[in-house]
Amino acid sequence: MPMDSKDKKQVEKNKSFIQSLDFAITGWKTVYYDERNFRKHVRVSFLVIVLGFIFSLNLSEWLWLLTSIFLVLFAEMLNTTFENIVDMVTDYHFDPLGKKIKDVAAGAVLLTACFAVVIGALIFLPKMVHLFFYLKESL
Secondary structure, three states: OOOOHHHOOOOOOOOOHHHHHHHHHHHHHHHHHHOHHHHHHHHHHHHHHHHHHHOOOOHHHHHHHHHHHHHHHHHHHHHHHHHHHHHHHHOOOOOHHHHHHHHHHHHHHHHHHHHHHHHHHHHHHHHHHHHHHHHHHHO
């Protein structure tokens, strides 16, 4: 149901870079505190970055790893955006098109997460196998 014009709040254009940055950080905090899956992705990303330091990744490996991490987080933020838009438009009532939009957005998150797993496996599995055989030989 559309709002009356008296109910709408006029939002001014951002007055400064700092104000824009503040809105962006607020958006990041919102998705972090509201979305359980986003928090899980952030925790896994942190662990993967720690592993990257432990295994002394080279520049190319870091670029692939960080790109895949940021793609997953970006997809999760877009998914949250689409979910909120659908909920706002449908007033939290079921709508077949709304379901399709939410499913496609969730599928995008799954696709980027699978990409990240493949990148992580290509980078870390050879290093873990090498470490395993090194430890096995030293015993």
